[in-house]
Amino acid sequence: MVMIFQIAEEVSRLLELKAQLGAVEDGTGPHKFTLKTPKGTRDYGPAQMAIRADVFNKIISVFKRHGAETIDTPIFELKEVLTGKYGEDSKLIYDLADQGGEFLSLRYDLTVPFARYLAMNKISNIKRYHIAKVYRRDNPAMMRGRYREFYQCDFDIAGQYDPMIPDVECVRVVSEILTSLNIGDFVIKVNHRQLLDGLFEACGVPSDKFRTVCSSVDKLDKSPWEEVRSEMVNEKGLAPSVADRIGEYVRLTGKVDLVEQLLLDEFLVAESKSARDGLEAMKLFLKYCTLYGLQDQVSFDLSLARGLDYYTGIIYEAVLLRESIGVGSIAGGGRYDNLVGMFDPKHKNVPCVGVSIGVERVFSVLEARIISSKTKVRTTEVEVYVASAQKNLLEDRMQLCKELWDADIKAEHSYKHNPKLLAQLQYCEEMGIPLAAILGESELARGVVKLRQVATRQEIEVQRETVAEAVRDLLNKINEQS
């Protein structure tokens, strides 16, 4: 496993280098192209797929525990569907060639297709998850787990409901997922768009600068306050006194006591109804968090702003507390009440709240952990390998495999006529197969077959007619012991 990743990284590095050098070819054949995957993409080999399947299974069982349905949408959309949804990131959208017919683009996220799906099918409430690939023509740092083709893993609740009830369930879902993935301690930062807007209003930011100041605030997780302040004043043109007033608030983090404190803050609540409403919403949200047992994981953080324009209410972001690879953000989301209306001919809105799990980050963390722990990942689930001790037992192996498959036992045997016993047993050890059924001439003559536990090398003899049952019993015994 370790080797697989190291080789994959090395191959990918070398291929990039080769492409840069101008794809020097050996010139012997008709195929003079560089043998590689497109820039920013990669193949997933069996070991990576096994890790991925395990992560998806854990995530999906949390989604199902919360009663979510799943949907799928095409990998491409009419180009117009994506237009005007991603601001300046729109340049990162992949377009399809014009081969006659409609103008198409690869999906950039799963949220916009979800909104299009709701509007098109006139669905006014649904709780759904969607796990699928999205595409961005970014210049990604691939060694840090960022690619041009990558998975998103979204959970959203659409519908006109009472305040904060679905919002807090999304946070509960994030918490259950991160706990079940066991990728380390985390905190879920929460804030509210209305409170941020109200804060900017109270501090005297002109309303046309709310979004750009928001994006400055969003940098506080990576940059110190001095830098952010300087950007606000020198690049965004805020008065220094306005920036300083913002600075007094956006560095605050806390729990419900901070909300109470801010509700008593004359400056804030007197100046802005929006801030007051945002704080009352946050108070309700934090109360529900406690009911869902999330009080220790959730942190009210006034610096959390999040980039996307379409958020309208609660926003959140989960952060790993000790992470070696890059930044710690591992999930994020929020409420977006106006996106579906952008697709509806009558602009009928469907309020939505949702969260996206950064599964590619999860894979990176788990792959790094597997490499450093030198663990071996099983890539198949074979339960018993049917081996032969001498030549000319192919038909006996085939017959036994048939019986095992008929009994729903995962089994395989060599595709060679006369494989060596040692090679067969080594294969079992390499692949982590727990049992080998060894056919031998003398044993068959006596009507028996040897069953060998690969790890302990213990062998027992079982009746040829009852091999399937004996395998099942032995597997149960091994599973109980481990």
Place this chain on the structure above:
Amino acid sequence: MVMIFQIAEEVSRLLELKAQLGAVEDGTGPHKFTLKTPKGTRDYGPAQMAIRADVFNKIISVFKRHGAETIDTPIFELKEVLTGKYGEDSKLIYDLADQGGEFLSLRYDLTVPFARYLAMNKISNIKRYHIAKVYRRDNPAMMRGRYREFYQCDFDIAGQYDPMIPDVECVRVVSEILTSLNIGDFVIKVNHRQLLDGLFEACGVPSDKFRTVCSSVDKLDKSPWEEVRSEMVNEKGLAPSVADRIGEYVRLTGKVDLVEQLLLDEFLVAESKSARDGLEAMKLFLKYCTLYGLQDQVSFDLSLARGLDYYTGIIYEAVLLRESIGVGSIAGGGRYDNLVGMFDPKHKNVPCVGVSIGVERVFSVLEARIISSKTKVRTTEVEVYVASAQKNLLEDRMQLCKELWDADIKAEHSYKHNPKLLAQLQYCEEMGIPLAAILGESELARGVVKLRQVATRQEIEVQRETVAEAVRDLLNKINEQS
């Protein structure tokens, strides 16, 4: 469920019509595009996804029973990777727009990316499955379950092994899958490319016409012999006597006795070593089929030719015997020993044999069956719905849900503050949720909760502290009964 499909079909038909009429818009808003998915694609709603997940799970468990690993490749490849692999179907390949950088195309199948993966990573043996979407700019008959974006579901064995051992396992895999999907009686037709070539040789077809005559023969499953003969003579320029001689053979079907008969056919085996070798290979193949219990399902059929150029040995195709929707082919494959070599700089080959399951056909058959049987498909797995009998019990519902989730029980409750009890119980019936935990003021005062079986309307009272355990016990009891 029935309604969902009927509505989906109707919506899709209307949208097509609307697009044809020139996308008349209401002109009230800024979004003047037709709200639809790209031509030849569709969304999958929750009910369709539930059917699809069930099909994939059954197929994957067969693949795993045979010890297969899985891989994934990017949705697009360098354009050159696909060039020259699909003959005249190449015009159906989707290209990406030139936005600077590499020329890319969406994958057309999973076989060519698999061959590219093997050559690029110098993998000389693997048994892998790959379930993923592929793209063809076809003009598909969508109502018959054919789309421009569709799933393929491939199982392949790559490696230098002894004759027919992996080949027959592929057929066994097809047989297990079709049996497990329970979609009706089927037959797996088999033939051998070498035998076909030898037959053409013996009948006097010039070798440069082998492929084109092959494609005429391939039409025998849909057209009578007279039409195929006429195409051979009038379009492909065969002498009538040559066509007649071919006709004597390609209408033969049988079992191993037919192989024996043909091996004694002086004309065929004296004229062509290729035919002789093909027949010997087929004999071995059929012997192994019997060992794997496939003798009743496999039919040696000299008319089976299959379109793709890259097959080099055994070819097969599974056909449903009674199917209402279109043609009955539901799986197909064969041996292709030279494809990987097309990617290797030194033209090193990796022999491969594989099979592709026509999952989209499977979905069509199962969806049609569900519609006609008026069965209801569950789209969630919720085990218990937490309901309230009076107002102001939201926090009690939330608290109980938390306890159920903590106990890994799939639970949900209304996102409304004060939902009506009747509405809550109706929701349980619609969604097929087996249990409702009903919170009431007087019950809570007595420290109990009502547990209601939704189907039978039977109610019991359980202690508030032990609701999770009681739910688990009751679910086990219900499952045992059903």
